[in-house]
Structure formats: structure tokens, C-alpha cells
Amino acid sequence: MKEFVYTITDPEGIHARPAGVLVKEAAKYPCNVTIAKDGREVDAKRIMGVMSLGVKCGQEITMKTDGDEEEAAADALLAFLKENL
Numbered sequence: 001m002k003e004f005v006y007t008i009t010d011p012e013g014i015h016a017r018p019a020g021v022l023v024k025e026a027a028k029y030p031c032n033v034t035i036a037k038d039g040r041e042v043d044a045k046r047i048m049g050v051m052s053l054g055v056k057c058g059q060e061i062t063m064k065t066d067g068d069e070e071e072a073a074a075d076a077l078l079a080f081l082k083e084n085l
Contacts, residue, residue, distance in 0.1 A: 001066040002074035010085045013056040018084050023047045025080050031067030033077070044077075 008014060014022070026033040026044040033044040037059060042049030044063065055061055063081075065073040 001064060002070045003062060003064045004074060004078055005060055005062050006078065006081045006085075007060050008055055008057055008081075008085050011057050013059070014050065014053070014061075014085060016051065019047055019050045021084065022077075022080065023050060025077060026073070028076070029065070029069050029073035031065050031070045031073050033073060034064045036062040036064070 010018065023045055034041050035044040035050060035053065036042070037053045037055055040053065041062075041064075042053060044050060053061075063074070063077055065071075065077070
């Protein structure tokens with residue numbers, strides 16, 4: 001299992017458009033991908049779960065990847081977050 005913490009810098013937080021792109025990025029990998037905020041963890045491959053976290057600018061999220069290609073998934077998702085959120 002790989003895990004990393006990221007602080008959201010987008011002034012709008014994780015709103016609909018980047019949430020959709022994040023879900024598509026997570027879905028590229030066969031491993032389990034979860035995103036957590038304030039102790040609540042959801043499947044990062046499900047848009048409603050990601051949106052339900054209500055992540056705002058300045059808040060920290062924890063992403064976990066577990067399974068096949070977990071390292072590649074973690075690296076790609078961290079790069080995505082840095083570029084987009």
C-alpha cells in the first residue's frame with residue numbers, strides 16, 4: 001500500500017470538473033484507490049464519493065493506493081493533484 005497526504009491549493013477546492021478528471025485518472029489503474037478527509041474515506045473511482053467529501057482550499061486529503069500498479073497510480077495521482085488542485 002502506498003499513501004500520501006496533499007493540501008488542496010485550488011481556490012475552488014475539489015469541485016465537479018476536477019473531481020471528474022480525478023476519478024478518470026484513478027480509474028486508469030487496477031489497484032484500489034481511496035481518498036480521505038477528516039477520517040472519512042471514499043473510493044476515488046466514484047465521483048459521488050469524491051464530491052461528498054466537500055474538500056475546500058487549504059484542506060488536506062490522504063490518498064491510498066493498494067494492489068497491482070499501486071506505485072505507478074500513487075505517482076500519477078500525486079502529479080495530477082500538483083498540476084490541477
